[in-house]
Amino acid sequence: MQIRTDLAMECQETATSLAGVSVDTIQHGSIEEVRVTVETEAAAHALGKTRGHYRTLSLADLSHASAGERMELSRLLAAALRTMLPKEGDVLAVGLGNRHMTADALGNRVLESLLITRHVRSLADDPTVGKLRGVCAAAPGVLGTTGLETAEVVKGIVEHVHPSAVIAIDALAARESCRICTTIQITDTGILPGSGVGNHRLGLTRETLGVPVIAVGVPMVVYAAVIARDALSLLLQSMGMNEEEHRQTVDQFIGQVAQHGLGDMVVTPREVDDMVGKVACIIADGINIALQSGLSEEEIRVLAHDSL
Amino acid sequence: MQIRTDLAMECQETATSLAGVSVDTIQHGSIEEVRVTVETEAAAHALGKTRGHYRTLSLADLSHASAGERMELSRLLAAALRTMLPKEGDVLAVGLGNRHMTADALGNRVLESLLITRHVRSLADDPTVGKLRGVCAAAPGVLGTTGLETAEVVKGIVEHVHPSAVIAIDALAARESCRICTTIQITDTGILPGSGVGNHRLGLTRETLGVPVIAVGVPMVVYAAVIARDALSLLLQSMGMNEEEHRQTVDQFIGQVAQHGLGDMVVTPREVDDMVGKVACIIADGINIALQSGLSEEEIRVLAHDSL
Amino acid sequence: MQIRTDLAMECQETATSLAGVSVDTIQHGSIEEVRVTVETEAAAHALGKTRGHYRTLSLADLSHASAGERMELSRLLAAALRTMLPKEGDVLAVGLGNRHMTADALGNRVLESLLITRHVRSLADDPTVGKLRGVCAAAPGVLGTTGLETAEVVKGIVEHVHPSAVIAIDALAARESCRICTTIQITDTGILPGSGVGNHRLGLTRETLGVPVIAVGVPMVVYAAVIARDALSLLLQSMGMNEEEHRQTVDQFIGQVAQHGLGDMVVTPREVDDMVGKVACIIADGINIALQSGLSEEEIRVLAHDSL
C-alpha cells in the first residue's frame, strides 16, 4: 500500500540521503522553514515527487498563534511566492476543492479574502488603482457537484484570460496528523494528478496550462489507513517486535482495513472549521502582500477583510 | 431614459400591434403562459428584443402557491424547455449572478437542486445511471468578485466540454414590481449583453458560444428609476394632466433622480430571500424533468433535494 | 480508556445478555430497526446509557439509497417519533452543533427543511393553516462561536415558548466507522452531557427543560483513538495473539496516542458533506410527517424543500 502524502517535507528522511535532492532548514523564531529542491529525474522518481522547488512553513500551534506570529507567516509566504512568481502580469488565483466540505474548503476560503483587482484597474475614481497588480480568481468546484474536471475549467479560463501565472490553493493530505493546519507548502511544481483532499483526477501544471503554476497547500486530512498503519508500527515497536519481520502481516491487514470502508475515511481535528478560517486568512494576506507591493500591509489587511 | 426590462412579455402592448411578432396567451388553471415570437429583424428592432421565441409562465401569488400549482409550473417549464433543447447530448447548466446577493443568487440556487450526472454515467454500481442524460454545471460568479467576465469563463468551459446546449439561469430586471418572483421566462435567444440584475457586460448566445443557449430567467428587481417614473405617470393622470405635454419635465426629472444615486438602486420585496428559494426549486425541478425523462417526477424530487 | 459511542445499539452485545434491557430487531426490507429499552437503573449503569427507549433505523448504503428507500426511512422515523411525542401542542425543534463544520452541521441542516408553522397559524389568508401543528425552531450554535452554553439558550427559550415537547437533532460519535451517516437513532432520553460531535457540556433532558425531549441523532464521526484501538485488536487477532494478554500494552499505547494529539482527531468519510445533506432531508421529512398529520407526504415534500 502506498502511504499517501502531498508534503515534500514528509519525504525528508529519505530525501536527506538522496543524491539530487537538497534540503535546507531555517528557523524564523517559532516558525520553521524547510526548503526542498528536487534536482534530478532520478531523485524525483525515488521520492515520488516532481522536480522543482518546495518550501514549507510550519508553526506547531497555529490555533494559539499570536497576531505577530500570524503576520510573520504571511510575510514568509509572500517572500516564498515572490521567488516563484513572474515579476509582472496578471495572476489567476484558483481555489480548488469543495466549499461545502470544511476540510476541503481552504481554496474557496482564501479567495474570499484576496484582493481582486483585474477589473478595477481601468476605473478612474479609485485612488489606489494605479498601484494594483491585476488579480482574478476562479473557484471551479469539484467533479461531484459540477460534473466538470477542475483542470478543464481552469484550462478554459487560462486560454481566455492569458495570466502570467496561476496560483492554485488546495487542501492537502499528509502523512502525520500533527501536520494538519500547521504547515503551509509552496511549490512551483503545480498541482499533480491524484493529490489534494479530493484527489484531483487531472493536474494543473505548467505543462497542461502553459504558464507557471505555483501551488499553495495546507494539510487538512490524514487518510485513516495511514493512522492505522502508524498505530501498528508503534505497537509492534512497543511490543519489542521487529516491524520488518511482520511487514507482510501489516500490509495485508491494512489492505483489509482499506477494503472494509476505512479506505475513504479521513482524519481531521474536530476544530477543523476554526483552523481552516485562520490559515485561509494567513494565506490570503501572504498572497496579497506578494502581489500588491504598492500597498502597505495595513492597507491590505483593511481592504481585504471587508466582505464575505 | 431607457426603461429597462428583460421580459419580452412586458413589451407585449407594443408587440400585439407589430407586424412580425406573434403573441399567444394560454391559461393553465391559475398559471398564465404567454408565447411571444419575434420573427423579423424589423420587429426585433422596434421591440428592442432579439429574434427568437420567448415563453413566460406567471402565477400571481407564488408565495402562497399550493404544492399542486408549483408542480404544474415545473411541468410547464419542462415542456417549454423541451421545445428548445436538442433531443440528445450533454447539457451545461450555467448559474449566473452573485451568490452572496439575495436578489442575484437565483442561478446559483437553481444549481444546488439540479441533478448533476455527467461524471456518474460511467459508474457501474448505480442502478439509475443508464437512464440519465449527462448534465454538468458551472457558477462562474460575477466580475466584481472574480475579476473575470462571465462570458469568457463559460466560453472556455464550452470549448472543453462540448455540450449539445447551454441552459443559463439568471435573475432579471423587470418593468413592473408585480412581476418579481411571479414570472418565469424561457427563451432560445440566450443571455444578451446588458441584461440581468448584474448587467452582464457580454452576452451568452449561440453566436458567441457556438451551441444553442436557452435562458431561464425570473425578475428579481425593478430599477428604482422605473418605479419613480411610473409613480409620476400615475400622478399626472390622477391630477388630470396630459402626460405627453409634461414628458420633457418628467424625463428631465428622472434624469436628475438617476444622477442623484437612485440610478443604481433596485426595488425588491422584503421577503425576496424566501421567494428566490421557492422559485429556484420550481426551476430546478422543471429542468430536471425536461432532461431526465428516464426518471419519474417523484424520483427526481427525492434525488434532487438531498444536499445543500 | 473509555471507548465513546452515542449509539445505544452499539452496546447491544452487552445489552442482550443484561437483565433489565430488552432488544428487538425488525427488518423492513433493506432497513433494519433495533429497539432497545433500558428498564432498570442497574442496567442503565452497566450499559452507560440512561433509562429509556432507543430506536435505530439503519440502511447500509445510504449514499446509494433509492428514492423509495429514503421515503421509507422518513416514514419509519415518523412512526418512531409518534410513539414518543405528546399528541398535541407546539413543538420546539433544536438543531444542535456548529453549522460551519460539516460533520457537526446536521442539526442546522435539518432545520432548513422543517416546516415552521407556529407563527402562521393566525394568518387568515393561508388555506393550509388550519391543518398545521405549531412548530418553531432554534439553532443555538456552539460554545466556541457564541460563548454561550447550548443548554442555557434552549432553557431560556423553553421558559418563554412553553412547547409541549422538544425535538433535538444532533450529530453523534459512534464506535464503528460503518455507522457514519447510515444509522438514525431516536430516543426519549434527550441529549446527555458529554455526547455529540461537539461534546455538549450540559444536557438537554426532561429533567433540565421540564418537557419531554426527544433526541434524533446520526453518527457523523468516530474518534481516531477508537479506530486505532480497533486496528490493534484486529492485528493481534490476525497475528494469532490473545488480546486479553496484551490488553495492558494496548491500553497504554492508546493512552499515548491520545496524548499525542490524536485524542481530538475524528474520522469521517471524505464525502461527509454530501451524506449529511441526504440524511438531513430524510430526517426533516420524517419530523414533518410525524408533526403535520393534516398534510399529505407530497404536500410536505413540496412545501418543505423550497427555500435555503
Added chain:
Amino acid sequence: MQIRTDLAMECQETATSLAGVSVDTIQHGSIEEVRVTVETEAAAHALGKTRGHYRTLSLADLSHASAGERMELSRLLAAALRTMLPKEGDVLAVGLGNRHMTADALGNRVLESLLITRHVRSLADDPTVGKLRGVCAAAPGVLGTTGLETAEVVKGIVEHVHPSAVIAIDALAARESCRICTTIQITDTGILPGSGVGNHRLGLTRETLGVPVIAVGVPMVVYAAVIARDALSLLLQSMGMNEEEHRQTVDQFIGQVAQHGLGDMVVTPREVDDMVGKVACIIADGINIALQSGLSEEEIRVLAHDSL
C-alpha cells in the same frame, strides 16, 4: 401615511427647532458625527423617537473609503459605545435580522468578526486571556424562519447569562436612499417595536430586558413608497406647483401605491452585498475596540478576521 425612518438624525430638521432636543454636529475629517439627545417626553412624542442619546457617524462614500477612513470610523464608533456601556461585566452581542437576506444580514455579519471571549477566560493556556472582557453572542434569527419572536429568545438568554449590557446590531430603514450603508447610528434607547428592515414586532429595551441595551444600526433599505413620495414632491416643485395644495392628491396616491404591492417593496443599492460586508467589518472592529481595551488595534484586527 407615516414616512418611516429608524434614524433620529433624519428627524433633525424638525429636531433643531424643538424644545427638549439638542443636536450637535462634529466634523472628523471626512466623517460627520451628529449627536441628538431627546430630553423630554414632549419632544420624544413630537419627534416619534424615544428619549435618549443618538449618535450617527456618516461617511458619504463608504464604498470607496480608504483604509484610514475605515479605521477612524471604527475608533469613533468605539468612543461612542464607551459613553453608553457599563465599565465592567460581560456583554451579550445580539445580531438581529435574517442571515439569508442580504439587506437584513448586517447583524449576523457583524457577529462573524466579533471576538467571543466569555468561554475562554478560564482557559489557562492562552496568554491573552487575562486581558479579555467577556463577550458572548446570539443570532436569534427571524420570526419567519424560526417561528419565535426575537425578543422572547433574547429575554431567555439574558435571564440565564446575566450580562451587564446588550449590544444589538440591526439593519435599519431610512428616509433617504443616500443614507444606505453610509451612516452608523448608536443609541442607548435599544431596539423599538416596529423598527428595522424586518419590522421587529417586539422591542429590545432596558425595560423589557432589565439591562442597558445599546443599539448599533445601519440603514440598508428605504421603503419604495418613501421613494415614490419623494419623487412626487420633487416633481411638483419642478413643475412650479405648491405641494401643500396637492397634499391630499399625493397622500391618496401613495396610499394606492402601497396597496398595489409597493408597500412591502424596499429599495437597496445593487451592490448591497459588498457594502454590508464592509460596514459589518467596521462595526465589528469598533465593538472589539470598545470592549477589549487590553488589546492593541492590530491584535484585534488579526484575531478577529480569522474565521468565517
